[in-house]
Amino acid sequence: MAAVIEQARQEPQQPSDRASTPVRAGRRRSEESRRAILTAAYELLAEAGYARLTVEGIAARAGTGKQTLYRWWPGRADVLLEAVTAHARQHIPLPDTGDHAADLHAFLAATFAAATPPTTDALRALMAEAQIDPAFGERFHDTLLRPRREALGTLLARAHTAGALAPHLTPATATELAFGLLWYRLLATHEPLDGQLATLLTRTLLR
Amino acid sequence: MAAVIEQARQEPQQPSDRASTPVRAGRRRSEESRRAILTAAYELLAEAGYARLTVEGIAARAGTGKQTLYRWWPGRADVLLEAVTAHARQHIPLPDTGDHAADLHAFLAATFAAATPPTTDALRALMAEAQIDPAFGERFHDTLLRPRREALGTLLARAHTAGALAPHLTPATATELAFGLLWYRLLATHEPLDGQLATLLTRTLLR
Amino acid sequence: MAAVIEQARQEPQQPSDRASTPVRAGRRRSEESRRAILTAAYELLAEAGYARLTVEGIAARAGTGKQTLYRWWPGRADVLLEAVTAHARQHIPLPDTGDHAADLHAFLAATFAAATPPTTDALRALMAEAQIDPAFGERFHDTLLRPRREALGTLLARAHTAGALAPHLTPATATELAFGLLWYRLLATHEPLDGQLATLLTRTLLR
Amino acid sequence: MAAVIEQARQEPQQPSDRASTPVRAGRRRSEESRRAILTAAYELLAEAGYARLTVEGIAARAGTGKQTLYRWWPGRADVLLEAVTAHARQHIPLPDTGDHAADLHAFLAATFAAATPPTTDALRALMAEAQIDPAFGERFHDTLLRPRREALGTLLARAHTAGALAPHLTPATATELAFGLLWYRLLATHEPLDGQLATLLTRTLLR
DNA sequence: AAGTAATCGAGACGGTACGTCTTGTCTTGGA
DNA sequence: TCCAAGACAAGACGTACCGTCTCGATTACTT
Structure with a gap:
């Protein structure tokens, strides 16, 4: 746990920075x-x-x-959000091997692998808080949800261009189907997310 | 709003009943x-x-x-849950015309139609509370989520038996895909759910 | 300590009452x-x-x-004020024997007797708070200071009418001299107030 | 206001000095x-x-x-104490003309004249803080209260030696009566202190 | 009709956490 | 060595709600 968090901040990320004054007086954070x-x-x-x-x-x-x-931080939820994003950073690559099905499967498998017990609790709490506090909801969206949605959207857009997407689907809806399944399991059924599910999703979303 | 709620309790539903003693002295609820x-x-x-x-x-x-x-009621969330279920009761039939695609589309369209602005706020709050308070989560699940999941599951099982389900899909995963999309839009993107989406889902889940 | 406070409230004094509605719903204080x-x-x-x-x-x-x-209560000082006034109530009579010197001495001796260690700490704190919080100062004045000043003023006015007051003095200034000495000892020198001092004051303020 | 304070520090007074090392390196105060x-x-x-x-x-x-x-400074009260003593220093001489009544009246009048609005607020705050913080109380006593009490004590001791003090009074109690009246007005009644009151006190304390 | 029993609005109670404020200390870089 | 700036640990402030507990009044069923 501690180890995970210590890894964060490798690149000076300044998660909630204040000003850009290059030289500042006073004790540092x-x-x-x-x-x-x-x-x-x-x-x-x-x-x-x-x-x-x-x-x-x-x-x-x-x-x-x-x-x-x-x-x-504005409150407890933002602390959790930083902890989660620090943790999750390394686990979400964007593969591009030319094999759309392999790429998609790799992305989904990596995403599902990151959504395991210590982190899932935090994700569920964050999604809950996002419903309750709209301001946090936006930060949650910008920091965690959108980047992942855009990554998958990019991947699926490539597949779409190559005509590999299942009929009737757009990259956007396909993305929603994938993340919808992920979050529905996290929030509603609490069933685990495994590689098998990644395979099934890959087959359903691609031709 | 008030009108909606007044309709509830038509059949003596006893949302949070206490005992089964048939006749009791004292002032009534x-x-x-x-x-x-x-x-x-x-x-x-x-x-x-x-x-x-x-x-x-x-x-x-x-x-x-x-x-x-x-x-x-145990708390504010259960009040909201009763208000929502009272409202939503009438809108979720389980069509069975023999035309699987038409049945599915009808079910989804009805479900999506019920998830409109005054209710969506409540649904989002309930799902949030379910994450935070596990005991309420179970009640939420039993009262609202499972019945709908089972209804769709039944419908899709019929399609599956008839060989109408898309390849690789089981009724259970297809159900998760549908409700996952619904909840993802409610919780994450806040995009509206329309009949067009019901059509797309129908085509994706069925052959 | 506790014994002293338990004695308070013998007559239903209602130190910080709210309204005068004769019948009230709800749990009582x-x-x-x-x-x-x-x-x-x-x-x-x-x-x-x-x-x-x-x-x-x-x-x-x-x-x-x-x-x-x-x-x-508005704050800690008012709690202390109520504790002190509950305590001090019984100790401040207004003697009227006809012998002005004896009356004055009795009043001062009783007053000084009440200003002993457990209470003096509270009195010093109250006077301090009165300087810092003007709103409390007024309550302190109305509740504790003025009643005593008026008692002594009444006593000295009788002496004045009988021509027993020392020359140049009015009842008001004589009162201020007496209480000034009392408070100066409490606040500045912390010297004890004894019967001897009451005698000296009596001789100085009367002819 | 500023003018008053700028005058202080004429003689290097070092209100809260540190050590006695005559020459020290580093930036100066x-x-x-x-x-x-x-x-x-x-x-x-x-x-x-x-x-x-x-x-x-x-x-x-x-x-x-x-x-x-x-x-x-140890805290805000000591800052205020320095500001007040700097201000009050010049105004308290110790007259010795041989005419005890005139001397006393002059002393009292000068003292009263110094206790006017801008300063009285500070004095009341200091006396309050002295009750709350005993350590500051001692500094307040040593710096402000005792010097004045000793000055008046000296003056009244001369009168006592000459047999001019009112009967029964000692220089010490007479001093307490005078300052008691001063402080009682400052703290309790907030009435102004004028020359008339100095006259009255002079007549009461002397024969 | 009297008695019993449960509900009602009202509101005080012991708690807990909130987000803010201030204290007195520590750590910067600059003078 | 001091200074302005400002972050830090600590802890009290006064407020907001929680869920519980009296209250007197009301409303039903039972005798």
Whole structure:
């Protein structure tokens, strides 16, 4: 868990940066506190669930003040979002081998592989919060949902151009079918997502 | 809105009944309060969103005490669930004309037609709450999700038996694809669900 | 300590009453919580001093919620004020024997006797808060200071009418001299107030 | 206001000095920051009252860092104390003309004259803080209260030696009566202190 | 008609977390 | 060594709701 989060921030990503003044006075943001908060949030979510995940609890577990959390994130959901995106970054490549079916299958398999127990809890919480807090919903969309949707859309557009897409489907709807299935399993049935399902989806979406 | 809710309870449905003692002494449940609470919850959701929908607010708007709400529902989400199911009941028939494609299309079109603005807000809130409160999640599942999934499953099983299902698909996965698309649009993209989409789905899921 | 506070409220005094509606619905104010809060405040003041006397601490010690305190008092200072006035009520009679010197001495001696260690801490805190929060200052004035000033003023007015007041003095200034000495000792020198001082004041203020 | 404070520091007074090393390396204390802090504190007190006078507010108004304030003063009260003593220094002479009544009256009149609106707010705040923070109370006592009490004590001791004190009074109690009246007016009644009152006090304390 | 029993609106209760504010300390880069 | 800037841990503030618990009043069924 900690290991995962420590990997984030390799490239100076500045997830919630403030200004662009090149030289600034004053103490700099504590990278240690940032990581402690992300880790604490992730751990507490696993232990107690999102309903009992509180800003106070995160700060206490992380050994920081609440103000430090509020200074850098709007609330608990954004902390979780950063933790998840930091984690998920490496796992979503965009294969382009020329074999559309292989590419699609690889993408789906990688996506499904990233949606496993520690992360699924966070994803479900984030999607829930996105419904409740529209402002967070937009950030969630921009940060997590859209990039993945666009990646798959690009992949499927290539297939479409090559005439490989199943009849009647557009890249957009095919994307929605794929992610719809993913999220429906996460949110509604809680069934696992495996390679077999990736195969089935590949066959259904392509000719 | 109020009209919709007033229609519910035609058959004595006892949404959250207590015991089965046939005759009991004492004052009987106030139907007026029940309706006022359902209406107030629905209105407040539309006005302020789920984040600001509170038990206190509902009771105040309905002109009842909080205890009256807690006596008959576990919490705000269950009030909303009853309001939605009362509304949605009439709209989900299970057509069986022999024409699988027509049946499926009719089912999907009816389902999509029910998922329109006043209701979609409630559905999104309910799905969110189901992620946060697992106990409610089960009730949500049993009351709303499963019945619809089973209806579509039955319909698609008939098609499957007749060999009309698209290759590789089982009735279960086809159901997930359909509802996955529905919920993905509700939760993630907020795009409308129209008859055209029902046609596309029908063509994709059937041969 | 507790004993003192329990004596308060003998006559239904209703220190911070709300409305005058004779019949009210709803649960009634908990006398137990009220007493627990007054006692907790008094004890914590003695143990930790006014600087560390917090609303949270009082509520925690009293075993009540913070809201219960805020429902009935504006803040910690008003709790202390009620505790002190409940305590001090019995100790301030207004003697009228005809012997002005004896009356004055009795009044001062009783006043000084009430200003002893457990109470003095509270009085100093109240006077301090009165300087910092003008709104509380007015309540402090109306509840505690003025009644005592008026009592002594009445006593000294009788002496004045009988020509017993020291030359140049009015009842008002004589009152200010007496209470000025009292408060100066409480706030500035922390010297004790004894019967000897009452005698000296009596001789100085009367002929 | 600013003018008053700028006059302070004529003799190098070092209000809260550190060590006695005569010559030290490094940047020297900024007299500009010191004055800005004193002025800002005084202004903010007048504008917002002691309750809203914060270290952060003072530093922001003064254009300094908080650390600069904490480096030279223990807290906001000590800043105010320095501002007041700087102001009050010139106004309290110790007359000795041989005419005890004239001397006393002059002393009282000068003292009362110094206790006027801009300063009274600070005095009331200081006396309040002295009750709440005992450590500051001692500094307040040593810096402001005792010197004045000793001055008046000295004056009255001369009168006592000459047999001019009112019967039963000692220089100490007479001093307490005078300052008690002063502070009671400042803290409790907020009535002004005028020359007439000085006359009355002179007549009461002397034969 | 009297008694019993459950519901109702009202609202106080003990809790918990919120998001903000301020404290006093620490860490920067510059003077 | 000091300074302005500003992040930090800590902790209290006053508020908002939660779900529970009295209350007196009302409404039904049972005797």
